[in-house]
Amino acid sequence: MSSGAVVQFGYSRHPDQECPSAAPAHHAVVVVGAGPVGLSLAIDLAQRGQPVVLLDDADRIGEGSRAICFSKRSLEYWDRLGVGARMVDKGVVWNIGRIYHGADQLYQFDLLPEDGHKMPAFINLQQYYAEAYLVDRVAELPGISLRWRNKVTALEQRNDQVVLMVETPEGPYRLAAAYVIACDGARSNLRQMVGADFDGQVFEDQFLIADVKMTAEFPTERWFWFDPPFHAGRSALLHRQPDDIWRIDLQLSPDADPAVERRPENVRPRIARMLGHDDFDFEWISLYKFQCRRMKRFVHGRVVFAGDAAHQVSPFGARGANSGLEDAENLSWKLVRVLDGSSPASLLQSYDIERSFAADENIRESTRSTDFMAPSSPAEARLRQAALALGRDTAFAKRMINGGRLSVPSVYPSPLSTPDGDAWSGGVVPGASLVDAPLATRDGAATYLSDAFAAAGKRFTLLQFANGAAIEPPADVAVIRIGESEPLADRAGLLAKRYDAAPGAAYLLRPDGYVAARFKHPTRAAIDAALARAVGEVWS
Amino acid sequence: MTLSTASNFAKPDDAFRLVVEAHRGLSDETSAVLDAALVLVLANHIGDIDVLREAIAVAKRALTDPAAPAAGAA
Numbered sequence: 070m071s072s073g074a075v076v077q078f079g080y081s082r083h084p085d086q087e088c089p090s091a092a093p094a095h096h097a098v099v100v101v102g103a104g105p106v107g108l109s110l111a112i113d114l115a116q117r118g119q120p121v122v123l124l125d126d127a128d129r130i131g132e133g134s135r136a137i138c139f140s141k142r143s144l145e146y147w148d149r150l151g152v153g154a155r156m157v158d159k160g161v162v163w164n165i166g167r168i169y170h171g172a173d174q175l176y177q178f179d180l181l182p183e184d185g186h187k188m189p190a191f192i193n194l195q196q197y198y199a200e201a202y203l204v205d206r207v208a209e210l211p212g213i214s215l216r217w218r219n220k221v222t223a224l225e226q227r228n229d230q231v232v233l234m235v236e237t238p239e240g241p242y243r244l245a246a247a248y249v250i251a252c253d254g255a256r257s258n259l260r261q262m263v264g265a266d267f268d269g270q271v272f273e274d275q276f277l278i279a280d281v282k283m284t285a286e287f288p289t290e291r292w293f294w295f296d297p298p299f300h301a302g303r304s305a306l307l308h309r310q311p312d313d314i315w316r317i318d319l320q321l322s323p324d325a326d327p328a329v330e331r332r333p334e335n336v337r338p339r340i341a342r343m344l345g346h347d348d349f350d351f352e353w354i355s356l357y358k359f360q361c362r363r364m365k366r367f368v369h370g371r372v373v374f375a376g377d378a379a380h381q382v383s384p385f386g387a388r389g390a391n392s393g394l395e396d397a398e399n400l401s402w403k404l405v406r407v408l409d410g411s412s413p414a415s416l417l418q419s420y421d422i423e424r425s426f427a428a429d430e431n432i433r434e435s436t437r438s439t440d441f442m443a444p445s446s447p448a449e450a451r452l453r454q455a456a457l458a459l460g461r462d463t464a465f466a467k468r469m470i471n472g473g474r475l476s477v478p479s480v481y482p483s484p485l486s487t488p489d490g491d492a493w494s495g496g497v498v499p500g501a502s503l504v505d506a507p508l509a510t511r512d513g514a515a516t517y518l519s520d521a522f523a524a525a526g527k528r529f530t531l532l533q534f535a536n537g538a539a540i541e542p543p544a545d546v547a548v549i550r551i552g553e554s555e556p557l558a559d560r561a562g563l564l565a566k567r568y569d570a571a572p573g574a575a576y577l578l579r580p581d582g583y584v585a586a587r588f589k590h591p592t593r594a595a596i597d598a599a600l601a602r603a604v605g606e607v608w609s
Numbered sequence: 610m611t612l613s614t615a616s617n618f619a620k621p622d623d624a625f626r627l628v629v630e631a632h633r634g635l636s637d638e639t640s641a642v643l644d645a646a647l648v649l650v651l652a653n654h655i656g657d658i659d660v661l662r663e664a665i666a667v668a669k670r671a672l673t674d675p676a677a678p679a680a681g682a683a
């Protein structure tokens with residue numbers, strides 16, 4: 070059995086390790102954990118001009134069978150970080166999912182039923198590729214000191230800084246930081262160091278996850294079975310990854326013996342029954358019990374938690390890494406503003422509020438999916454049985470069948486948002502993330518709103534639907550003007566449609582691409598007020 | 610919309626009878642599956658989450674009916 074594309078990194082000594090322990094080197098930001106979340110956050114901070122130290126206790130990536138499904142939102146974020154194209158090129162793009170009961174298809178769904186988006190609904194890509202590409206990107210940027218085999222073993226919070234004890238192959242050293250961002254995964258050491266708990270639900274059923282290599286003609290779609298003929302009474306999932314690797318999830322009973330179930334000679338016949346042939350090799354086999362849990366607070370003084378360290382979900386719905394990346398994009402710009410003094414430190418509370426809301430939503434969704442797969446009482450099992458049976462010929466029951474609700478970004482109820490003052494019918498509400506749309510440049514080239522936003526500098530941006538004189542934006546606010554005689558035109562009319570925008574309307578976008586406010590008839594005063602709120606100067 | 614607990618059927622006995630007869634001849638387990646399916650069908654027909662919530666609250670009162678202590682204890 071191979072273990073995927075292992076990439077090995079070397080430890081190297083850093084001059085910070087020469088500092089006397091009483092006078093440790095001081096940095097503005099130390100990110101702990103170079104998983105997808107810590108790496109993305111470090112890149113985002115560096116691109117915003119904020120130097121960062123990134124510590125990881127390991128020195129390799131490529132072990133284990135973890136995330137494969139990366140969402141549109143994650144791809145849009147990675148595109149802004151300069152790695153979107155590489156991820157999409159390597160990944161397999163998919164939009165369609167099918168749900169089966171027994172041998173029959175109950176329904177199919179299309180996660181991106183409309184055109185005019187730069188990014189697909191999802192790609193499948195092994196997490197080790199995603200991490201490797203992020204590490205490559207880190208190396209291209211000035212300002213990130215990535216230190217492998219640097220394990221944080223202790224943490225001390227002071228009023229003005231955090232002091233970390235870091236263990237290396239050459240012994241320990243101390244490091245001080247204004248802020249420490251803990252992206253150290255579900256088993257977070259830092260969480261224990263701040264004395265926070267991590268409560269939630271453990272699911273009894275076990276899941277066997279196998280990555281198998283085979284050449285197969287199955288389409289690039291997500292196939293989910295309840296009670297399939299090849300795995301009676303339980304659920305199964307089949308999903309394609311790059312390199313002719315296929316992800317297979319098989320639900321096992323709570324009392325299955327992990328050591329026995331994991332043996333290739335026991336897994337092989339199950340999968341052969343599923344595929345109808347025996348012509349495959351194992352890339353990876355593991356057994357999981359899933360959990361949904363979160364920290365009560367993500368901000369503990371000067372230590373801020375993100376990704377799996379802060380919240381953990383079962384994988385049905387692909388809400389783990391994807392939500393961690395949303396944490397990173399939410400936190401990055403806020404941290405930069407707090408550090409450069411342009412926003413009060415309390416802006417970080419909005420990270421806690423917004424991402425707590427998202428964590429609750431993600432936990433709720435993935436708990437519901439997992440419960441549906443493994444009903445915990447006879448009554449629950451009967452309701453599921455009824456839904457599955459009715460799902461054969463009624464539309465309503467099909468939609469109750471829950472084989473995983475795939476990750477979409479939350480719409481934040483946020484103190485940073487300005488409530489609508491105008492009557493909108495649809496569009497993108499304050500607290501929601503940017504919805505992409507196709508645009509044309511003056512010379513007719515095709516582009517996207519997401520590209521225009523990135524080109525404008527990933528900062529506060531006023532998206533204006535031109536109508537006569539432009540509003541002079543506040544200092545430091547970029548402008549994207551849309552109109553026939555403007556740099557960008559909405560030829561297909563999709564932007565106006567998706568934003569319910571008539572000429573004259575304006576949207577104020579945050580640096581993470583979320584809508585802060587929108588106006589049908591903007592005034593400079595209204596924009597100033599919305600901006601003051603969005604940067605945390607006025608707390609509503 | 611709020612849950613209506615007024616009498617809505619012209620002939621309530623017919624409605625009650627219809628449900629009772631649907632269960633005739635079924636084992637307890639099969640009956641329970643039928644109830645589950647019926648609940649989903651009717652809940653969808655109502656199509657209003659607040660009404661459904663109210664309906665559940667009203668239905669739960671039947672579990673604590675002092676005249677039926679066995680149901681409450683089950």
Ligand SMILES: Cc1cc2nc3c(=O)[nH]c(=O)nc-3n(C[C@H](O)[C@H](O)[C@H](O)COP(=O)(O)OP(=O)(O)OC[C@H]3O[C@@H](n4cnc5c(N)ncnc54)[C@H](O)[C@@H]3O)c2cc1C
Pocket residue numbers: 101102103104105106107124125126127134135136137138139196219220221222252253254255257258259278357375376377378384387388389390391392393
């Ligand atoms: C079977 C399975 C399938 C999944 N599928 C999906 C999916 O399809 N889509 C999805 O979005 N998510 C999925 N997930 C979840 C996803 O893998 C995680 O959410 C994601 O890895 C979290 O990233 P992270 O950066 O927060 O943490 P991690 O990836 O866990 O990274 C934490 C890092 O911190 C380092 N570290 C730990 N302690 C220390 C310390 N004391 N000092 C220094 N460094 C430290 C570790 O070495 C590690 O590199 C899946 C998970 C599983 C198990």
